[in-house]
Amino acid sequence: MGILESSTHSSSQVAINEIERQRALMIDLHDLVLPKLDPCSGQAKLVQQLFQDIFNSSSKVISFLELGDNSEKQANRIEYKRTHGKNNMESHVLEEETKEVGNKRRKNVKHIGSVVTEAPHFDGYQWKKYGQKWISKAKHSRSYYRCASSKGQGCLATKTVQQKETNGGGTVRLFNVDYYGQHVCKKDGIIHPYVAKTARHSAPIVNHNQSSISTFVNNDVHRIQDESYENLFTVPDMSEYLIDIEMAGALEITSMNLPLISEDIWA
DNA sequence: AGGATTTGACCCTA
């Protein structure tokens, strides 16, 4: 690795770290400012909108910086395709494509967080499945999803869903959900019709792999009828889904956004 | 017919 390359890489990482620190400070500021405002006032709504916009903006910056770090590896991959690919047209298409979307290899994309849940698909975003694999030594296959806005808006967020191995043969199925990459897509603002009513607590999130320190929390949860399994899930507000502030930022959730519910069903 | 899912192959990373 050349000196120039390594210095570019570390500069990007420093910038990402600084932006993430700013986001943490932003949340502190949010908590300080919001309680002092009348929640019904236009001023409070404006302040929340401003916080939201800043969060969205920083998410995009982080995504671009992460792509920048991967540019050289991506160039190598294009070169490999050019010399080993089935034909030159295919390589050309890949090259054109990667100019737009960056590195497709997820291992270079930052791991945002993970949750253990009974309802792995109800996380407020629309996902498109692009693969499924049996992982060695695992009892259940792993499914791969990318944000449904990956084409339209170039959102690079992905997630993997894998059923946990249960000991004791309990009837409850638990899933590990790992999130990668920041969402840069805009939500459409449509409340999912499956959200029938709200209740309190009894969320399906069983365990967070880190302590939940998200401060954009209200305690409402949403009961959701799953079409294919006819199970009634109780899904928390998105902020309870998040394992940490970073993930809250990645999914761009604040208390002012009601959750959108994915229509996905279990694979 | 077009979108979603499945599945085997490809290939990157550790």
Next chain:
DNA sequence: TAGGGTCAAATCCT
């Protein structure tokens, strides 16, 4: 070199 993430053709579904 094995494991696992992604691609893309085949297949399914609406």
